[in-house]
Amino acid sequence: MIPARQVAMKLFYNAPSPYARKVLVLAHELGLVDRLTLVAVDPWRDPPELLEATPLAKVPALVTDGITLTESTAICEHLLRVAGVARPADGARLDLAARIGLAQGLIDASFGTVVERRRPVEVHWSGWIDRLGSAITRTVATVRTPGGSFDLGDITLACALAYLDFRLPEVAWRAARADLAAWLDDVNARASMVATRA
Numbered sequence: 001m002i003p004a005r006q007v008a009m010k011l012f013y014n015a016p017s018p019y020a021r022k023v024l025v026l027a028h029e030l031g032l033v034d035r036l037t038l039v040a041v042d043p044w045r046d047p048p049e050l051l052e053a054t055p056l057a058k059v060p061a062l063v064t065d066g067i068t069l070t071e072s073t074a075i076c077e078h079l080l081r082v083a084g085v086a087r088p089a090d091g092a093r094l095d096l097a098a099r100i101g102l103a104q105g106l107i108d109a110s111f112g113t114v115v116e117r118r119r120p121v122e123v124h125w126s127g128w129i130d131r132l133g134s135a136i137t138r139t140v141a142t143v144r145t146p147g148g149s150f151d152l153g154d155i156t157l158a159c160a161l162a163y164l165d166f167r168l169p170e171v172a173w174r175a176a177r178a179d180l181a182a183w184l185d186d187v188n189a190r191a192s193m194v195a196t197r198a
C-alpha cells in the first residue's frame with residue numbers, strides 16, 4: 001500500500017470561494033500546497049470534470065485515492081492527518097470545533113446573502129436577507145479575537161471576515177470590532193493569505 005503521504009490529491013477550487021480558500025490557506029500553512037494538483041473551476045457552470053468528481057457540483061472538492069471528499073472542514077481534517085498534525089486533546093478539540101462552527105456559519109450567512117442578492121431584485125426574499133444579516137451581526141459580536149497559533153478555527157474566521165470585506169463591504173463589522181479588524185489586518189499579511197487572495 002502506498003503511504004498516505006504519497007497519495008495524489010486533486011483539489012477543485014474557485015478563487016473567490018471562502019470555503020475553497022480555507023482549504024488552500026491550510027494547505028499553504030501545512031506546506032502541502034505543492035502536493036496538490038489544483039484545478040480552478042467555476043462551479044456555477046457545472047464543468048464536466050467537477051461533475052465527474054462530485055454530483056454536488058460544489059467547491060472545494062478533493063479527489064484522493066479514488067475518493068472525493070466534499071465539505072471544507074472534512075477536507076481540512078484530512079490535510080491535517082496527511083501532514084501528521086496531532087488532534088488536540090478533548091477540551092481543546094471541543095473549543096476548536098465550536099470556533100470552526102461559528103466561523104463557518106459566518107461564511108454560510110455571508111455567502112447566502114450574496115447568492116440571494118444575485119436574484120432579480122423583485123424576487124428578493126428580504127426577510128431572509130435580514131435574518132442572515134442579523135446572524136452576521138450577532139456572530140461578529142460574539143467571536144473571540146484569536147491569540148494563539150493560526151489553527152483551523154482561526155483560518156476559517158480569517159476567510160469569513162476577508163469574505164465580508166470582499167463581497168459585503170457595507171457590513172460595518174470593522175467599526176464594531178476594531179480588535180478583530182486589527183487581527184485580520186495582521187493575518188492578511190501571512191504568505192498563505194496573500195497567495196490565496198481572489
Ligand SMILES: N[C@@H](CCC(=O)N[C@@H](CS)C(=O)NCC(=O)O)C(=O)O
Nearest residue numbers: 017018019043057058059060071072
Ligand atoms: N459546506 C460546503 C459549502 C461549499 C459551497 O457552497 N461552495 C460554493 C462556492 S463558494 C459552491 O460551490 N457553490 C455552487 C453551488 O452551490 O451550486 C463547504 O464547507 O465546503
